[in-house]
Amino acid sequence: MSMFISVLIKLLFSSGVCSQTLTESAPVVKRPGESHKLSCTYAGISDDNAYISWIRQAEGKGLEWVAHISAPSGSSNSASYGSSFQSRFPMTEDVSSSTQYLQVKSLTAEDSAVYFCARESTVTEDRGAAAQKPPHTTSMIQTTNRPAQIPRDSCG
Numbered sequence: 001m002s003m004f005i006s007v008l009i010k011l012l013f014s015s016g017v018c019s020q021t022l023t024e025s026a027p028v029v030k031r032p033g034e035s036h037k038l039s040c041t042y043a044g045i046s047d048d049n050a051y052i053s054w055i056r057q058a059e060g061k062g063l064e065w066v067a068h069i070s071a072p073s074g075s076s077n078s079a080s081y082g083s084s085f086q087s088r089f090p091m092t093e094d095v096s097s098s099t100q101y102l103q104v105k106s107l108t109a110e111d112s113a114v115y116f117c118a119r120e121s122t123v124t125e126d127r128g129a130a131a132q133k134p135p136h137t138t139s140m141i142q143t144t145n146r147p148a149q150i151p152r153d154s155c156g
Contacts (some may be wrong), residue, residue: 022052022117030107039105040117051120054091054102056113064113067091069100129145 036115040052053068067087069092070078074111079091088105104111 022119032109033109034107035103036107037101038115038117039101040097041097041099043098052100053118053120054089055118056115057116058110061113066115066130067102069093125142 022040038054040054042052050069051070055062055063056066057068065082066089067079067081069080081089081091089107090103091101092103093100100117102115102117
């Protein structure tokens, strides 16, 4: 029985800053070993010194800072990573669509977590640790030990 990894992207609205928003991408189902690119589309952020961070939280565990990148930068050279994330979690940006991406390569059960996309103020000053939980979920990677369920037609 193969394990499936489902990726569910949800909406994050930057609380307290009504003119700035972060928006969702569509949910997908992936197998272990596959990769998936999470997206965070932003609006109302024009400050070149503004950072968007990715933070994750596995069930029953604390927050983990994954990476951050300047928004809008257009340069992957401006990305910084938590020590255990750089090799499998490259972060990029498409300035023309105001979208930042976090690619998770070679998905594993350990990648099962809620992933948050948040403005810089959500992490500590040194950007090395999560300071507070963002108000909403951006994405969730979840592993199950069952094959995907396909609904049957009740007529036949």
